[in-house]
Amino acid sequence: MLEIRNLSIAFKTAAGLKPAVRDVSFTIRPGEILGLVGESGSGKTLTSLGVMGLLPPNAVVTRGEVLVDGVDLIKCTPAELRRLRGGHVAMIFQDPMASLDPIFTCGDQIVEAILLHERIGKAAARRKALALLEKVHIPDPARCMRAFPHELSGGQCQRVMIAMAVSCKPRIIIADEPTTALDVTVQKQVLDLLRGLNAEVGAAILLITHDLGVIYEVADRVAVMYAGELMEEAATPDLFTNPQNDYTKALIDSMPSLGLRQERLPVIERDAAGNVRSVRPQPRTRPAGGDVPVAVDPHPLLELKDLRKSYWVKPTPLAAAVAMHAVDGVSFSIAPRTTLGLVGESGCGKTTLSRAIMRLSNPDSGQILFKGQDIARLSERAMRPFRREIAMVFQNPYGSLNPRQTVADLIGAPLAIFEEGTPAERSKHVLQLLDAVGLPRAAAAKYPHEFSGGQRQRIAVARALALKPSLVICDEAVSALDVSVQAQVLNLLKDLQVEFDLTYLFISHDLSVVEHISDTIAVMQKGRIVEAGPAEAIFAAPQHAYTRLLLDAVPTVGAERARRGRA
Amino acid sequence: MNATLSGALVLVGRKLLTAFVQLWLVATLIFSVMYIMPGDPVLLLLGAESNPSPEAVAAMRGQLGLDQPVISQYFVWLWNALHLDFGKSLTNGYPVAKYVTSNLPRTLELAFAAIIVAALIGVPLGIAAALKRGSLRDTVLTSIATIGISVPVYILGTLLVLFFSIQLGWLPASGYTDISRNVVEHFRKLALPAFALGFGLAASIARMTRSSMLEILGRDFVRALRAKGMSEHRIIWQHVLRNAAIPIVTIIGLQLGNLMGGTVLVEAMFNWPGLSTLLVSAVSARNYPLVQGSMLAIAALFILINLVVELFYSLLDPRIRRRRS
Structure with missing residues (x-):
């Protein structure tokens, strides 16, 4: 045919x-x-x-x-x-x-x-x-x-x-x-x-x-x-x-798959002769002297209590405006150095929620407790010290980097804004950040268009880490990337979590990615959290009908692979 | 269907209200200009050199209502303007409204003729350039358009007169004949000023058409239409051009608005008795009521044309119809 x-x-x-x-x-x-x-x-x-x-x-x-x-x-x-x-x-x-x-x-x-x-x-x-x-x-x-x-x-x-x-x-x-x-x-x-x-x-x-x-x-x-x-x-x-x-x-x-959690995802490597092979990288260890046992902190780093945010929309020109509850009474908490995966379909309010936590928009009511302090209603001025602590990585690495700035300027921007150190110290810090995200130091002088999607997302991650934040919000951070590149960035995020004591709020629509990276999971539907708990428990035995619907809808690459992977 | 109709009515109502407020603000500005501008109209009227007696000045002030407090002058003026009474010309006592109503249609006619010339030249040129992007044809057309924008209207007008009236003797060099007296002569005299104005505008319309067409041609749905098996000809005329029309209509509307006060040079050059001619002579004679009346007429036309253009958008783009809600 x-x-x-x-x-x-x-x-x-x-x-x-x-x-x-x-x-x-x-x-x-x-x-x-x-x-x-x-x-x-x-x-x-x-x-x-x-x-x-x-x-x-x-x-x-x-x-x-x-x-x-x-x-x-x-x-x-x-x-x-x-x-x-x-x-x-x-x-x-x-x-x-x-x-x-x-x-x-x-x-x-x-x-x-x-x-x-x-x-x-x-x-x-x-x-x-x-x-x-x-x-x-x-x-x-x-x-x-x-x-x-x-x-x-x-x-x-x-x-x-x-x-x-x-x-x-x-x-x-x-x-x-x-x-x-x-x-x-x-x-x-x-x-x-x-x-x-x-x-x-x-x-x-x-x-x-x-x-x-x-x-x-x-x-x-x-x-x-x-x-x-x-x-x-x-x-x-x-x-x-x-x-x-x-x-x-x-x-x-290199594809993360439901029901098959791995410490690090294998990535695709090409040797000098052009042969392709799959390599499973070893988790990076903390730098020497850093292996002090990490005390288990009983207090959550971030805790949301009954957070609400509505928009007023008019269904027709003449109708009275009705409230659209984009975030409707959301509560959850994230322990330090863990990852919360927030899952939901488009329009469920995930992005509104992340913007509210970043205080890019003001929530209507509820509390955002960061290290125990409520930041939901802080003034822009009082919020400033917290801005260092919370960083964000966006979905589209093509849109989130200013094309007219060099990588050094981009990564150094948060440092410059907070007047951190001398220019010389800043550029040294930028180079360290490039090392951390696995980019060559020569990248500093280049512009974003000279990099692939995966490399750009590494630049975005380096920028997010510049001020040593404790919470990083990743809003669909790997959704625009190819499977093999996605595996590299996910591995990087896991490595950096250990190295920099990071806490992630990982927002995604992709359940297999979320399962791979998260310790706890919250499932969001129409502005509400319908199910939350430890990742393994939720994937093993989902309680809410919507969670089951989501899990059933994910195309899975069969049980054969899971067996092979475990073997 | 009914909801759509009532939605459209609400939209039109809101736009009309906005236009009315704009007009009131402009009117207020025009009124205050009279007090900001140097020179006393009464002295000017009586002839400052002849050293008029204080009694004569006071009498004249009373006659013109200038002895009243400014605020009451303002409301009287506004109230009269609302009834299309802009006072009388200071020089001959002839009602300003009569001047405006006789000169306004002439400016409108010239502006519309120029815009039609501009659209008829500009839109096809823009399409032609967009369809052969990067070719010699595109380069030549784009260069002509750039030259068209940069040549001042009085130079182009002079060239047109030199060529078409003096060299060829086809068209009269200037003047105005009323349409009721001689239809053919009327349009013969309209042709050169309309072309002189239209050419420069055609250039910017062509550029806007070109870039707007190129933007739409790059959209996914054009590729999808090709995959449907539609001919290139139908894709361009039925889909691309309609999508590209909004910015083109915008620029045409804006230019038409600008022409209301922007025909000054051409009217002067071709002896065309329009609103701009009236305004210029009124300003030099410090004939304040006439200045105010013709300025207000120009502003009102500008606002009206913009209103019509905006309402026209929603006919072209269903998304605007709903989004405005």
Whole structure:
């Protein structure tokens, strides 16, 4: 059905063609789901765009064939390609909200897609669109027809995209990270939907993702890409139980997995000869003289008591404003030198809560006890000494570092703000921080754009540590990173916790990451903590229905792996 | 549906109220300018050189109501202005409102003609440049636009007159003919000032169109539309241009507003009897009621046009319709 033979894609640069995809070959049969997995920059998205003939202007196919039912798409004219697109080959994108035109209703956009490939009347197309929306299980399809994309949730938008993709009964559906922007529970629904439609329509699906869990759950076969090359292709169960390729092994190892806690996650290393292997780093020990037994402190470092924060929102222009309880009576405490994992889906109030603790916003009521003192209502001036003690690492390492400052300026900024030491002492301190987060000292003079995502997050961590805080709030700090890079940053955070006596409030939507790093866990839903307790207890026997729902929704890479990991 | 309609009415009502408050603030400012500006209108009126007697000055003050306390003058003036009575011209006693109503449509006409010329030139040029980004065509068009912005209107106007009236003899160099007297002559005389004003504006509209189009072309949904199999032509005209329209409409609206008081040079150059001409002659004659009346008219038009543009947004973008709530 879809056969890719020796596909090579290169970027046009001033220095000539720079290959990005090399000699990739695979086939997908009707009704099959092939998972294409790899890290960012591995060439998986470029491959899919090459198949659709939608490569960016600076990329070209240098070699190979893309055969759809025997027709080579590479040789098609633009007009022929256009007829195949949407009708024969459909695509679903990563960010559903951004992939819909904001100024047309969802109904109009589906109708438009139908009319592009079918000769039916407008009324018939509308009826068909409505039927499609029912098929993708959207609540209230009639309302959805009239709704604009911004009036729907991300999951609903992705359903609209899927409805549009299957509207003309395509033979092949390419889904590029279709669930990456969605919550776990929504991700599960969307994946179930895709699998169900696949069985019904009989289309072949090329599922591109960086998430091995997603692959494990839905794909029949897996192709692994690394640095533009196809590493391995195998049936899904075989790949996970018996990976042949070194990179595949390393990639599977570096993924934190539910029910399998490890002291440190293995990371992927590449030696001088270019061979890839998985290395499990040893936990860093405290510097010499530092191994004084750490007294167990009975007092929590941070304690929240019935914290509340509401926003006033107007549902319609004329309606009276109603209170939206973003944080609704939250209480928990974190012991010194431990990690509390705060889990919840988007919109549950996690970020509002972290902003309130940082006193970036003022809570309505309740107490924030930090080292026993209530900081909930301190003035900006009285809050200042506490600002040194609480630091934050944000989700997006691309957005949280000022692109016009050098790394030395960025890391040194908190020191300069608190007028810590002389400039010479500060730059020495910056170098020590770079050592601590595992970056070369030469990094100090560089700018953020010269670093990868994982390295940037290390810079952000170094900046957070500059004033020797006792509490570090990590708000989705590893969510934007690839699995292997995520493993490195998680290991780093664990090492630094021991080295600098840190306490973490680790906010994430990813349960396997939270399980890996946390000592205690709090599950948040609609502004409330529905369950809290020791990590192991919660993962072993979740009490609240919502916790169980979250845990069930996480794609897991089977029990075989857990056994292998423990062995 | 009903909720949407009432929501829209609330929106319009709120905007109107804001516009009214703005107008009142501007009116107050205009009134106070008269007391801040140097020179006594009474002395000017009676002729300072002829050394008028104190009795004559006092009589004139009484006649003009200038002997009243400032605050009561202000309220009387405001009350009259509310009834479109801006007083009488100091030089000939002719009602200011009559001047304004006869000159205002001419300025409006010139401004609209200029904006239409500007949009008709600027929008297609911007689209053409955006679609071939980085090509020779883009470079040439962008350079022309930059030159267009930087050439002062009086130089462009002079060049136009030299070429089209003197060299070719196609169009009259200046003047104004009322539309009721001769329709063809009216528009022939409108053409050159409208083009002189429009060219410079076209340049900035072209630049805004180009950058706005480029921004939308880079969005994910454009790629999704291509993946749907839609032709490039339909993607541009049906989706990209509509999304790109908001900043373009903004700049067109702002320019139209600015033109209300910004036609001075062109009106003077082409002898076009509009509001700006009126204002300039009134200022040099210290004809305060006329200054106040024409300034207020210009400000009111500016506010009105901005109001219309803002309401127009919500037609273009469903997100603004809801977000404003």
